[in-house]
Every structure is written in C-alpha cells, then in structure tokens.
Amino acid sequence: xxxxxxxxxxxxxxxxxxxxxxxxxxxxxxxxxxxxxxxxxxxxxxxxxxxxxxxxxxxxxxxxxxxxxxxxxxxxxxxxxxxxxxxxxxxxxxxxxxxxxxxxxxxxxxxxxxxxxxxxxxxxxxxxxxxxxxxxxxxxxxxxxxxxxxxxxxxxxxxxxxxxxxxxxxxxxxxxxxxxxxxxxxxxxxxxxxxxxxxxxxxxxxxxxxxxxxxxxxxxxxxxxxxxxxxxxxxxxxxxxxxxxxxxxxxxxxxxxxxxxxxxxxxxxxxxxxxxxxxxxxxxxxxx
Amino acid sequence: xxxxxxxxxxxxxxxxxxxxxxxxxxxxxxxxxxxxxxxxxxxxxxxxxxxxxxxxxxxxxxxxxxxxxxxxxxxxxxxxxxxxxxxxxxxxxxxxxxxxxxxxxxxxxxxxxxxxxxxxxxxxxxxxxxxxxxxxxxxxxxxxxxxxxxxxxxxxxxxxxxxxxxxxxxxxxxxxxxxxxxxxxxxxxxxxxxxxxxxxxxxxxxxxxxxxxxxxxxxxxxxxxxxxxxxxxxxxxxxxxxxxxxxxxxxxxxxxxxxxxx
Numbered sequence: 001x002x003x004x005x006x007x008x009x010x011x012x013x014x015x016x017x018x019x020x021x022x023x024x025x026x027x028x029x030x031x032x033x034x035x036x037x038x039x040x041x042x043x044x045x046x047x048x049x050x051x052x053x054x055x056x057x058x059x060x061x062x063x064x065x066x067x068x069x070x071x072x073x074x075x076x077x078x079x080x081x082x083x084x085x086x087x088x089x090x091x092x093x094x095x096x097x098x099x100x101x102x103x104x105x106x107x108x109x110x111x112x113x114x115x116x117x118x119x120x121x122x123x124x125x126x127x128x129x130x131x132x133x134x135x136x137x138x139x140x141x142x143x144x145x146x147x148x149x150x151x152x153x154x155x156x157x158x159x160x161x162x163x164x165x166x167x168x169x170x171x172x173x174x175x176x177x178x179x180x181x182x183x184x185x186x187x188x189x190x191x192x193x194x195x196x197x198x199x200x201x202x203x204x205x206x207x208x209x210x211x212x213x214x215x216x217x218x219x220x221x222x223x224x225x226x227x228x229x230x231x232x233x234x235x236x237x238x239x240x241x242x243x244x245x246x247x248x249x250x251x252x253x254x255x256x257x258x259x260x261x262x263x264x265x266x267x268x269x270x271x272x273x274x275x276x277x278x279x280x281x282x283x284x285x286x287x288x
Numbered sequence: 289x290x291x292x293x294x295x296x297x298x299x300x301x302x303x304x305x306x307x308x309x310x311x312x313x314x315x316x317x318x319x320x321x322x323x324x325x326x327x328x329x330x331x332x333x334x335x336x337x338x339x340x341x342x343x344x345x346x347x348x349x350x351x352x353x354x355x356x357x358x359x360x361x362x363x364x365x366x367x368x369x370x371x372x373x374x375x376x377x378x379x380x381x382x383x384x385x386x387x388x389x390x391x392x393x394x395x396x397x398x399x400x401x402x403x404x405x406x407x408x409x410x411x412x413x414x415x416x417x418x419x420x421x422x423x424x425x426x427x428x429x430x431x432x433x434x435x436x437x438x439x440x441x442x443x444x445x446x447x448x449x450x451x452x453x454x455x456x457x458x459x460x461x462x463x464x465x466x467x468x469x470x471x472x473x474x475x476x477x478x479x480x481x482x483x484x485x486x487x488x489x490x491x492x493x494x495x496x497x498x499x500x501x502x503x504x505x506x507x508x509x510x511x512x513x514x515x516x517x518x519x520x521x522x523x524x525x526x527x528x529x530x531x532x533x534x535x536x537x538x539x540x541x542x543x544x545x546x547x548x549x550x
Contacts, residue, residue, distance in 0.1 A: 177350055178394045178456075182407035183384040183463060185376040192410070193396060 044262050051260025061228055065244060066254045070261050072230040076145070076238030077214060077268070079231060080224055083149020084156060084213040089206055091153070092160030096202075099161070100168035101190055120158035127155045128222035136223055143225025143237040151223045152216055156209035163208060167201020168194060200280045207276040214269060217242040241265045295497040296362035296385070296466040297322040298343065303357035303367070305338045305347060312338035314521045315357065320514075325489050325498040327512025327529060329505055331544065334518040336501045340469050342367070343499065344386040349379060361386060361467060384411060387460035391472040393452035395444035400427075400436055403444045403455055407463035422462050429492060430458035431484040450481025457485060467497045475503055486511045505545065509533055517541045 059069030095112070103109040131151030141147045171194045179189035195202075217240075225237035226247060239247070241261050248258035298320040305313040313335035320326040328336045338347055345366060347353035359367040366382055384407065396403055404423045405413075413419060423440065427433040432454045436442070444455055453473060460468055470489075474482040489498050489511050502508050508515045509529060516526040517540070525538045536542045 174390070174392075174394045175396060177346070177390070178396060179406070179410075180350065180379075181344070181346060181383055181388045181390075182410060182459065183380040184406075184410045185380055188410055192406075197397060 041266060044259065044266050047255075048259035048261075048263025048266075051256050052263060056260055057264070060230070061257075064251075064253055065228065065248050065257055067257075070241065070244060070257075070264065072228055073239050073241045073244040073261065074264065074268075075230055076224070077240040077242075077265070079145045079234075080148045080152065080220060080238060080240055081210055081214045083145055083234070084152035085206060085210060087150055087153025088156045088160045088209055092157050092205070092209075093164050093202060095157075095161045096164035096168055097190060100165045101186075101194070116158045116161050119154075120162075123218075124155060124216055125218035125222075127151055128219040131219060131223035142235065143223065143227070144235045145224060145231055145238050146234045148220050148224030148238065148240075149234075151219050152213040155216070155219055156212050159209045159212065160202075160205045163205025164198070164202045167198040167205070170201065171197045203276060203280050207273060210272055210276075211269060214240075214272070215242050215265065216240075217246050221246070241268075293464060293466050295323040295493070295495060297360075298467065298497065298499070299358075299360040300339075300343075301358045303339065303342060303355065303359060305335070305342050306354045307338075307352060312353070312521055313342075316523045318516060318523055318526065320497060320499060322497050323494055324513040325493050325500055325511050327508035327515040328499065328501045328518060329503075329508050329515060329544070330518035330524075333520070335521040336518045337471055339518070340471055340499060340501050341388070343467070343469055344383055344388055345374075345379065346388065349374065380410075384463040385465055386467040386469065387463060387465035388469040388471065389453070389457050389460050389473045391475055393449055393456055395447070395452045395455055397443070397445055399441045400444050400447070400455060401440040404459050404462050406459060411463065426458040426462040427455075429461050430454045430488055432458060448478075448481075449476065450478045450484075453477055454481060454484060454488075457488060461492070461496075465496060467499070470498065470500045470502075472501055472503050474507060482507070505533075517544060519544070 056069045057074065058071050060071055061073075062068035095116070099109055099112060128151065131147055131154075135141045135147035135150050136143060141150075175193050175197065176186075176189045179193045180186065184192065220240050221243050224240065224243070226239045226243060227237035228239055229236070231238040242265060245258050245261045245265070248254055248261065298318075300316060300318045302315045302317060303313060304311065304315050316335070316339060318339075328340070330336050338353065341347035341351065342353070342355050343359060343361070345355075348355050355367055357367065358365060361382075362385075396406060401423055404426050405419045408419060408422050413422070424433060424437075427436065432451065435451065436447075436455075444452065447455060457468075457473070474485055477485070486507065489500070492498075493513075500508070500512060512529045514526060515529045515532045517524045517532070517536075517538075519540050524540050525532070525536065527537075532541070533545060536545060
C-alpha cells in the first residue's frame, strides 16, 4: 500500500521534470545534428561557389587542375559510382532475398549476416588495398573504372543487403500466402508481390550506398587511379571528384579549385538524394 | 470464354495434421459431395481451420504442418500416406483448382482490376480482352460489379472491409476453381456484405464445391447443405444441416448448439 503511494507520488512529480529535461535534450540533439550539417554545407559552399562557373563544369583541367574546369572528374565520378551500383544491386538484392525468404534463421544465415556486418566495419582504405591487390594487379584490370567500381560495389554491399533484407521482412506474410493461394510459386510471389512492395526500402539502401560510393576517396585512389583525362572505356583510369579534391589540397595545387570541386560534389549528392526520395515517394503513393 | 470445369467431390480419409508436437487434427474422415456447401462448425482450437488449409496443402507448404492420411479432390489424390505432392507445378495447379478465402480480407496493394487478374496472369493469361471478361465475370459472381465497375483502377486497400472480402472472393473465383475453401469469411463483416457472400455460395454451388468454416452457426444454418461439428481435433458428427440442428445425435454437438441460447 505504502509502496504504491510512493510510486504514485513519484509518478506525479518526476515525470513533469523528466518530460521537460527530455524535451530539451532531444531538441538540443536534433538542433545540433541539423546545425552541424548546415554548417558543413555552408562552409563548403562559401569557399567553393566562387570557383564554380559554367566553364568550370564543362572544361578540362589545365596545369594539373590549378586552372580550368573539372569536367573529366564529374564524368569519372558518375561512371565509377554507376559501376558500383551495377555490381552491388544484383548481388545485394540477391543475398537479401536469400536471407529473408529462403533460409530459416540458423547457423548458415547467422554466419552470412555476421560476415556482412563485419564487411561494413572494414575501413575503406582496406577495401582500396584489396581492390589494388586483386582487381588491379592479380586480375590485371589495372587502374580503371572497372576496378574502382568493383571495389566500391563490394564496399557498399552490406548497406544494400541490410536495408533490402529489412524491407523484404517488413512485407506482410499474408501477401505471400495470398499469392501462393492463387497459384503462384514461391518465386512468383516474391517477384510479383513482395519485391514491388519492398522496392522503396531497396531503393533507400541503394541511395545510401551511392552516397557512400560517390564520396569515397581511399578505396578509389588505389583502384581507379588519378588520370585526369576523360575516360572513354571501362578500362580507362579515372579521377573522381573526391580524389581530385584530395590531390589538389594535399599537393597544394589550388585551394580555390579544390573547394569548387567539393561544392559540386556536395550538390551532386544532394540532388541524387532528393531525386531518389521523390521518385520513391511517388512510387509508394501509387502502391497505396 | 473459359468453360466452368464443374465441381469436385472431396474425400478425406484418416487425415491427421500436426504442428511439431501439437496435434491439431486426428485421423479425420470426411466426404464432401460435389456441388454442395459444406459447413464446418466448432469452437476455437477444434482443428477446423487446420483441416481446411490441408485441403489445398497450404498448411503443409506454408504453416509448417505435417499431414498424414489421404485426400482426394475429384479423381486426384493430393495427399496420400506415401507422399505429399510438393513440386511447385502441381501445387500451383492444386491452388487454382482449390481456391481459398481467408478470415480477414487480404487485398494485395494494387488496383481492384489487378487483384482479380493476379491468378489468371500467373497462370499465363495476358490477353487484355480475356482478362477484362474474367474480371467482369468474377466481380459479378461476387455481387460487386455494380459497385466498382466504373472504378476498377482504384486501390483495393481503399475499399471497405466488406467490399475487400468480396473482392477476395472474386479474385479466388477468377482462377476457375472447382472447390473454394472459406475460412470464417464473414467474421467482422457488415450484414450486407455477409448476405452477398452467402448469396454467391448459393448461386455458384452448382459449379463449385464450397467448404465453409464458420464461427456463426446461424451462417451454417443459412447456407450449408451439410454441416460437420469439430471438437478438439476430431470430427464429432456430420449430417444434413437441418437434421444436425434439429436432432444432433452426439451430446457434444447438442451442448455446443445449445450454447447459442445460453
């Protein structure tokens, strides 16, 4: 009896204070997060926007990038990222389908899942070294868009697998039962009912992967190289925007050009994110 | 237009269903005559849903159940002591022949039209005129055509619960089944939708054999030609519905039926 009264007392006074503390703390955390993001973007833009012009986007670099534009690095970035997505999407989605639909939770799926998660924790420079040793040297692909794309593809694989698997698991079991009760095989049900419903989640995983791949430096510098020419085949070496930025700053070539490159990179990432989520929202609405 | 294949007779002999160690149904015999509505009543846990879901092997394929005994649908033995047919092709064929409607409405997140043509499309029908005809026929049979014929592209999830369930019935009918299993199809439905679904069973039973698991003994009384009473994993008795309700021979049945007055 006494215990309950004490409980009730505490319940009537403490929560109000706790509420307020929690509200301030949570609001503060949110504001700080957004603030840091805004600060970084503003910082990069203020230093970079001055360098950006139409010719900066469309011209080839002069004098190792000290003058001229960054056109080849924009093209290289898009190619390498595209190659990474082309590698990671089928592999990642396939693995996710296997994990979510075809295995019961057991030792094998545990090993696969832990392996995937460990893969996510490996520093990108290690992927770079692996890509250099395996794709560039052992398989003889040289510094190329192909080597870079394959390396980045493996690097973003965990993100794609994880997000896709969660999206697949979120699809109600009933949908599969309905499909199979109407004569669909298990694969028919996955292909025609489960995947369309899970698509927005899968796209999220791919977009997160793109975000990681497009801004990656360490893994790319070892595998795609630093050539400044516009690549014309998957076997050409290519310098991505982030590698270009790194080179310009580290070798003291041009800070202005470096921040210009950074600004273009940031805008590219923002555009990709916004476009992907807009498309996704439209797609989801058409499903509802 | 496809010709209705005609209803099948169902003969179940010594059918047992287990989920791991738990026995849901014990050595049950039951014959359902072709072209009738067969009601199955009984309290929760009586094994009626397990029996129903074994008639198209969904319990075995999807719920992790083990089934023994023999089930013949028409001339086809779908379950026998020696083997359960589990290859995908014959399972697909079985599901088209023995359709099912679930207890809660389960529309797929797509349009009314796409819901109805799901089964036919999976079966390989892609001709637009044929599909249009199937949709109209199935929705008419489920007494829904007049309500939705002008908005077939509407998301099925936007329909009311009763409409969704009739859509699910139409979707099942669209694969031209010879048998349709209904698992408490009207639990939680409005009276009008319930009446329409019952009307569909009465109209179509000359072409389709219906097995109706129901929690409502009134519903069994209204539509079932024969009714079986299940209790604790066993079939207690089966009789023509009027006889079962007027003169139950087993005391368990009498007690259960008396429950409606008490």
